[in-house]
Amino acid sequence: MRQNTMPKKLPADLNERIEVLIAEDPDGISTDELHALLAGVVSRRTLQRRLAELVGAKKISTYGAGPGLRYRQPSVAAGDLHETGSAFDAPGTDARLKVSAEGEEIRRQVRQAREQRTPVSYRQSFLEQYTPNLTAYLPEPLRVQLHQLGRPAAAELDAAPAGTFARDILNRLLIDLSWASSQLEGNTYSRLDTERLIEYGQAAEGKGALETQMILNHKAAIEYLVRDTEHAGVNRETIIALHAFLSDGLMPNPAACGRLRARPVEIGGSVYLPIAMPQRIEELFGVVVEMAAEIRDPFEQSFFLMVHLPYLQPFEDVNKRVSRLAANIPLIKHNLSPLSFIDVAGADYIEGLLGVYELNRVELLRDIFVRAYERSCQQYVAVRQQLVPPDAVRLRYRHQLTTLIATIVRSGARAEPATIRALIPDAVAIEDRERFIALVREEFQSLHPGNAIRFGLRPLEFAAWRERSSGADSH
Template sequence: MPRPTLAQELDQLAVLIHNAGPAGVGSDALLQLLGGTHERRTLQRRLARLSEQGRITVRGEGRATRYHPSNPSHPQQPPVEAAPPAAWATADYVPTSAEGAEIRAAISQSRHLRKPVGYQLDFLSQYHPNDTAYLPHDLREQLHGLGRSPADQTPAGTFARDILNRLLIDLSWASSHLEGNTYSRLDTERLIEFGQAAEGKNALETQMILNHKQAIEYLVLQPENAQVRTDTLIALHAFLSDGLMADPASVGRIRRRAVEIGGSVYLPIALPQRLEELFGIVTQMAAEITDPFEQAFFLMVHLPYLQPFEDVNKRVSRLAANIPFIRHNLCPLSFIDVPQQAYVDAMLGVYELNRVDLLRDVFVWAYERSCQQYVAVKQNLVPPDIFRLRHRQALAEVIAAIVRQGEAATEDAVKRRMPASVPEADHTHFVQLALAEFGALHAGNAVRFGIRPLEFGEWAGRDRGDASYGA
């Protein structure tokens, strides 16, 4: 095989640095990835050339020097002859740092070759909120730049509410998919928007999706719930585990028995009193972290590692990770398109090795993906009417009843049929909303309220001496 040209070597090196992601990569890791094809001095010359060309950014000094892509959103294209490293050769994985690749290799060994380990208290006690950082400062700055939304100066939860309809579908589907749920995204959309369960799916899969929907609404529709507190995390577990636990009493409750993790040699704490104490400590430490990205990542690491509940721990951690994003009006983390194997491997690295590098690779890739989904398209989305969302069932009942009784759509008619579920303080707004809906009602959209075309036709054709609807 002919020796690669200088241009090809530079291209290959640029690809490696881009694939390392926003965290950047050091020269030692690059030498390892290059597999001994470069000497250190040669590598330094190549890196200097890339920097001069503006293709990479150099940060730090000495052994702390790290190399970053100058434009993370536009990856460098390798030449045809330059094959990507084996760590990135599979399409169903995320771009992996050298440290992440080490973790992947370690946990890929057969289970019987891996040493059983228990809960390591040092892993938690060595972390000091706002002093320790799993996410380097430069990386957090880049994530802030990616996740900042047009709603950053508005009340907490505004951005998540603006994209709620889409977030309900994406996060419910993606988080469930990571648990092996076989619902497609389209199936999930039909279930959430129209209540149509997919054919051929078991009831537990359907329940899992609906549980996610309720848990997300709990955080987004009432931003005061989006707090890192023990009662919030327990409430999330109650929503997410409803109807899915062998023992119904374990729903929304710290576990009282030992558990094992399938496919892992990690054995979580079994003593209930110790578990409850540590759950409080983990939550308090998380609450003290001021940076939203570090806080989110800490929750993704230490909640599953502790395993405070009999099951559904990772699902709780994924929704809990969105609490700081909701509070700070940052782009939420939907986990859309995250490869299941990459996430599983990353969690095994935390469980068995107490190493967060691979999970950080997954977290950064997932957040970049979420930002592409939401921040870039937010300007094209119509913000949902939260009041309408809250009273959608009552609205459907009132409109359907007036049409079926052949009544005129008047303020008095709406008030007479006002359901008790609508608080008195909301009556005026509800009446206005109902009359506005009648103003836009026609045979094609009446089905939203359970009204058949024939029923609408009879109602619209009656001479009631009132304004004509559906013309």
């Protein structure tokens, strides 16, 4: 007797499985290849119907025709290595970089021709293998060494508010980090050009507007981290804010600024293909940030962010820049020397990232991180030792000082002793008030468009106040 058989129930996530399989092959995949991968799951006719539906919904695209028809991801965005191309096109390596045996092994593998390297997609297991405060990318002896390097000798910083060290050297940090980080993206501004742009607002001749914008974006993002240490931290809001600052005016789609990506990306010069599905990006971004926030050691936390933010590629572009500034958050919070990336060679840095992307190995990037931090410490610990010891009254009332200066500017008043005295907050002790007034007057004497941002003042606000003050002086 012939028995009736029920049709096999299709998986609820069949379309998602198809998209994932297509995303894993950047060169496209045929119907036959897909059907082989989904053997026993779906019939060929049903697969063809689902593929047609996905093409119609613009979830996937096709190229070729007839037997040569292949499916691939639609509207693939340029990846986050595209700005410097492959590692072989980037600025030369640093001969002074001490590369470990493991780092040399990674170098040999990522320097092979692209066609000799095995294509890989995002491996969630790489993230899952890490347990905050149990796993360590930086061995304990190395972390001890980095703490000794990055901790200033100044005793007053032990009890100082978070961000004090970075604020003390902010002018130097703005120039160094903006220049070095931009240079790693192929920016051709010199350090002197960068200094003129940041200090005086003078764009370098012969440079493109995008290069100028990239430098200014770094400046704004660094000031945000250093000035707003109470709110800036290893959290979702700060990482997304960094992307908003760093990508401002540089994204082909302005709506992608400060947003997690909703479309696929490729990595130029690499065989690594990041996750394409927006919901998975959203989920894993949350996991990465939460795991990073749990890490207690600031150096391990810093390096974790340098590894896993670029690996996930949560944004359409500017991921590497976000990770470099995010790596500074724990260092700023703990009053350690910041990481400026001065003297980091582009080829070294990209090869270190390729080791993470394609091999899930961190040793080469770790070698680069340690070398970069040693160079930063040589700069900033020495710089701070040359500074005049911080004024106790300035340190105690830095918030009140900033607020009062902004209030005077926005009200259009003149910075005269009587005006300042009338606006002194009650929080300023009587015995500190004369010194507080003197500090306010000192700040106004050195106030200019380049540093008005320190007080939360926009350029137009400062310009309007200066014009009114000049007009008052002329009468």
